[in-house]
Amino acid sequence: MTFDQVLEAVSGEPAYRSTRWASQNILHIVTCDLMSDVLVTENDEILLVTSLPSDQVARTADMVGACGVVLVNGKPPQPSLVELCTQLDLTLIRSPLGSFEASYRLGVLRSETPGETRRVSP
Numbered sequence: 144m145t146f147d148q149v150l151e152a153v154s155g156e157p158a159y160r161s162t163r164w165a166s167q168n169i170l171h172i173v174t175c176d177l178m179s180d181v182l183v184t185e186n187d188e189i190l191l192v193t194s195l196p197s198d199q200v201a202r203t204a205d206m207v208g209a210c211g212v213v214l215v216n217g218k219p220p221q222p223s224l225v226e227l228c229t230q231l232d233l234t235l236i237r238s239p240l241g242s243f244e245a246s247y248r249l250g251v252l253r254s255e256t257p258g259e260t261r262r263v264s265p
Contacts, residue, residue: 144168144169144170144249144252144253145165145167145168145169146160146164146165146167146169146211146234146236147164148252149169149211149213149236149249149252150216150236151206151211151253151254152245152248152249153213153215153236153238153240153245153248153249154238154239154240155213155232155236155237155238155239156236156237157227157234157235158174158214158220158228158235158236158237159225159228159229159234159235160234161210161211161228161232161233161234162232163210163232163234164234166182167188167210167211167234168188168204169188169189169190169205169210170186170187170188170189170209171187171188171189171190172189172190172192172246172249172250172253173186173189173190173192173209174189174191174192174193174242174245174246175192175193176193176194176195176242177189177200178195178200178202181202181203181204181207182206182207184207187208188208188210189207189208189209189210190209190210190211190212190213190249191203191207191209191211191212191213192212192215192242192245192246192249193212193213193214193215193216193242194214194215194216194242195214196214196218196219196220196221196224197221197223197224198221198223198224198227199205200212200214200224201224201227201228201231201233201235202227204231205231205233209232209233209237210233210234211234211235212228212233212234212235212236213236213237213238213245213249214235214237214238214239215240215241215242215245216234216239216241216242217237217238217239218237218242219237219249220235220237225227231238259260
């Protein structure tokens with residue numbers, strides 16, 4: 144799954160496009176507003192979906208090796224979040240959709256992406 148596909152699926156707009164925008168392959172989606180829960184994620188190449196607009200999101204995403212963040216519920220990102228995403232070269236997408244709808248659409252997109260193996264985490 145690519146960022147262009149994600150952008151279309153969540154009716155989003157990029158707040159910051161990382162240098163890996165065109166080449167990044169997104170393998171997993173994690174939807175969570177509790178960043179402490181995100182820290183136990185063991186998957187690589189994840190896309191973090193959250194409604195939390197603070198810079199803590201970028202710090203957590205960087206710690207777990209996420210490749211990008213989708214900020215849902217139409218919330219504007221705090222300037223410090225955009226600044227930190229830029230410094231960390233972490234893609235940030237803003238979506239008007241709620242968490243459930245965005246996650247559902249990304250799940251459908253993920254299931255339709257050919258040639259990728261899927262693993263369900265417990």
